[in-house]
Amino acid sequence: xxxxxxxxxxxxxxxxxxxxxxxxxxxxxxxxxxxxxxxxxxxxxxxxxxxxxxxxxxxxxxxxxxxxxxxxxxxxxxxxxxxxxxxxxxxxxxxxxxxxxxxxxxxxxxxxxxxxxxxxxxxxxxxxxxxxxxxxxxxxxxxxxxxxxxxxxxxxxxxxxxxxxxxxxxxxxxxxxxxxxxxxxx
Amino acid sequence: xxxxxxxxxxxxxxxxxxxxxxxxxxxxxxxxxxxxxxxxxxxxxxxxxxxxxxxxxxxxxxxxxxxxxxxxxxxxxxxxxxxxxxxxxxxxxxxxxxx
Numbered sequence: 001x002x003x004x005x006x007x008x009x010x011x012x013x014x015x016x017x018x019x020x021x022x023x024x025x026x027x028x029x030x031x032x033x034x035x036x037x038x039x040x041x042x043x044x045x046x047x048x049x050x051x052x053x054x055x056x057x058x059x060x061x062x063x064x065x066x067x068x069x070x071x072x073x074x075x076x077x078x079x080x081x082x083x084x085x086x087x088x089x090x091x092x093x094x095x096x097x098x099x100x101x102x103x104x105x106x107x108x109x110x111x112x113x114x115x116x117x118x119x120x121x122x123x124x125x126x127x128x129x130x131x132x133x134x135x136x137x138x139x140x141x142x143x144x145x146x147x148x149x150x151x152x153x154x155x156x157x158x159x160x161x162x163x164x165x166x167x168x169x170x171x172x173x174x175x176x177x178x179x180x181x182x183x184x185x186x
Numbered sequence: 187x188x189x190x191x192x193x194x195x196x197x198x199x200x201x202x203x204x205x206x207x208x209x210x211x212x213x214x215x216x217x218x219x220x221x222x223x224x225x226x227x228x229x230x231x232x233x234x235x236x237x238x239x240x241x242x243x244x245x246x247x248x249x250x251x252x253x254x255x256x257x258x259x260x261x262x263x264x265x266x267x268x269x270x271x272x273x274x275x276x277x278x279x280x281x282x283x284x285x
Contacts, residue, residue, distance in 0.1 A: 017188075017191075020191060021191075024191070027195065027199065028195070028198055028199065028202070031199055031222055032202055034218055034219070035202055035203075035205060035209065035210070035219060040212055040214060040215055043215050043218055044214075047218050047222075050199075050225070051221075051225065054225050054228075054229060058229075058232055061233060061236050062236065063232045063235075063236070063244045063247075065244065065248070066228075066232060066244050066247050066248060069248060069251060073255055074221070074225070074251070077255060078221065078254070078255060078258050081259065082218060082262070084262075085214050085262040085266065088266050089213075089214065089266060089275040103209060104209065106208065107205050107208035107209045108205070110204060110205070110208060111201050111202075111204055114197075114200065114201050115197065115201045118197035118200065118201070119194065119197055122190060122194060122197060126189065126193060143241060144244060144245065144248070147241045147242070147245055148245055148248070152249075156249075159249060159252050162252075162253065163252065163255075165256075166255075166257075167259070169259075169260050169263070170259045170260055173260070173263035173264060173266075174266060174267070
């Protein structure tokens with residue numbers, strides 16, 4: 001990171017930056033569709049586009065491992081879980097749920113305030129930053145694994161306990177109440 | 187490459203997710219918007235890690251994904267439990283603890 005905006009221009013049209021802009025537009029557009037579409041299954045499918053685009057952005061940031069984990073966990077698991085949830089709650093396909101009109105104005109105020117604050121801070125802090133993408137910290141699986149198991153072992157183990165707790169919690173929560181009662185009687 | 191562009195994308199994505207959480211009433215769509223916000227934070231983490239030339243941002247993003255997966259599992263089972271007792275997946279109907 002150095003102060004080289006002057007010699008590179010604000011948006012020097014390298015291939016990575018063109019790709020960033022195109023993918024970023026896709027990500028933003030599909031995220032807007034997730035929020036605004038009236039059909040919940042379509043929202044889940046647009047979420048796939050958003051998360052896949054973010055995985056591509058991670059690749060552009062040379063975070064390979066994170067990109068593939070994103071594809072595996074989010075696109076592969078989380079969206080499938082959400083679709084299962086939609087089916088289990090029998091959400092009518094094509095049902096148009098009107099947005100909450102009472103919450104519209106506070107939502108707009110909060111959203112615009114968050115945008116203004118974040119953008120002001122970012123512009124203020126990083127206007128002159130420039131990033132050279134070398135091969136020094138490419139987040140390949142090997143390097144990430146070494147960092148994970150050398151420096152971050154304790155949080156990793158805590159996360160495994162958290163996963164176990166979530167697993168048990170989900171099983172306990174999803175057992176039907178009547179079966180639990182009959183089990184107690186038996 | 188100007189890293190500030192990634193932070194702009196992250197900020198806008200976070201805002202879209204926040205607006206969705208405030209606007210939508212289907213609990214599962216609210217969940218999707220929470221995922222959008224988490225992903226925006228992940229993008230900011232990876233960008234910051236890239237700017238400072240170390241991998242810690244990517245590790246944190248990895249941890250966030252695992253915690254988000256746990257959150258989705260437990261949250262969905264809560265939503266389905268609420269749906270069983272109230273026959274509705276709308277967040278407005280889960281107002282038993284509202285004063």
